[in-house]
Amino acid sequence: MQGYMLGNPITYDSESENLLDKINDFSKQNSADYHDGLLETDLSIYGRAYELVYSDTNAQERITKLEPEQTFVVYDDTIAANSLFGVRFYQISYSDSNTNSFVEVYTADRIYYYKSESSSFSSMTFVNVAEHMYNGVPINEYKNNEERLGDFESVLDGIDAYDLSQSELANFQQDMNDAYxxxxxxxxxxxxxxxxxxxxxxxxxxxxxxxxxxxxxxxxxxxxxxxxxxxxxxxxxxxxxxxxxxxxxxTKEYDSTGAEAYKKRLVDDILRFTFTPDTNDQNFAGTQSGEAMKYKLMGNDNLRKTKERLMTRGIMRRLRLLGNVWAIKNSVSTTGKQEGLYDLINDIQVKFTPNVPQNDEERVSQLKQLYGVISDETLFSLLETFTGVDADTEMKRLADEKQQDVDNFQEQTGYSQLKPDDGGVNG
Incomplete structure (x- = not known):
């Protein structure tokens, strides 16, 4: 799912060019494409993922992934479920006999640090407290679903059964070598x-x-x-x-036909209940049309859309936390103050592009039929999926090419030097 959902980078769309440039710069500096992929991997495994939004020693905004086994967020009991604080706990082993434990508590405006010079978290000592400017709990939680379940947890029994059958086959092969x-x-x-x-x-x-x-x-x-x-x-x-x-x-007799049929049924059930297409199916790809492929991917596509909606919530919260700092620094030009930037961030469109094989010839043919029916900007946005060039850049390139053609024509003909009455038969 990670490659299918995030194989193509997440893109953003905003009416504010300044804000969009700031977000894109932040994404490049923090390798957001790779970071988002790590989050999705944790979501698929653990059912939840965590990131920390922080400022480095140069006062630059950064994000990093936190381990789900070492992080949790506490929410209030209101219907809005606002985050009260986030906790990160971990241990560092300096030697076999020297292990220290650390706890970091993140609130909406402060970070509390605790330490224990042992492997136990039961007796922690307060170290210090630091302030931050994010105006919210900087630990951001992502959910894979409302139950916070991993993609495979619903089919654990089937996976265990398949592993057992494979193990039994390996044992049978070993028994053949050790037979009396x-x-x-x-x-x-x-x-x-x-x-x-x-x-x-x-x-x-x-x-x-x-x-x-x-x-x-x-x-x-x-x-x-x-x-x-x-x-x-x-x-x-x-x-x-x-x-x-x-x-x-x-030796024991091995029913190879029955065993293979049993394993195939297990695999089919695992794929069906996790909405995963069987890429080893001979009929999966080949000469099938794009529409036929869509039907095979429909279950997986529905699951992808659900995961995208939940991930979008986390990404929007990330942007709001960053916006609080950018407003204080005044690093994004807006007509208003912090409220204006907050509204601009809420209007941002987060776009996911599934990483699926495409028939470029069929795609271009369809877009040709749309030429003149939709705007050029929309047309170039659709072309972006396989050209890799966004609509604004493509339109600017076309405008530059047209201007270059005009300049070349004027240079070759001297047309720009002609007066309105030059060339008349009566002089």
């Missing part, structure tokens, strides 16, 4: 010579490796030679009522 050899009848094991060679005192002789030396043509020696040659020579059965000589490995 069953011998029916007596193998030809040579003469009745003593098993091991002995010295004058009757003690077994040892080789250079400390192992007893076998007597040539003894039962054990012959059997070892059979093992090395990977063959068995069986005696004829002297008992007419006894079993015929035989040798085989004792």
């Amino acid at each position: 050899l069953v011998l029916i009848g007596n193998p030809v094991t040579g003469t009745a010579e003593p098993e091991y060679q002995k010295d004058e005192d009757g003690n077994p002789l040892l080789d250079d490796y400390g192992k007893p030396v076998l007597t040539a043509n003894s039962s054990t020696s012959v059997f070892e030679d059979m093992k090395k040659a990977r063959m068995l020579i069986m005696d004829n059965n002297s008992d007419p009522d006894g079993p015929n000589p035989n040798a085989f490995y004792l």
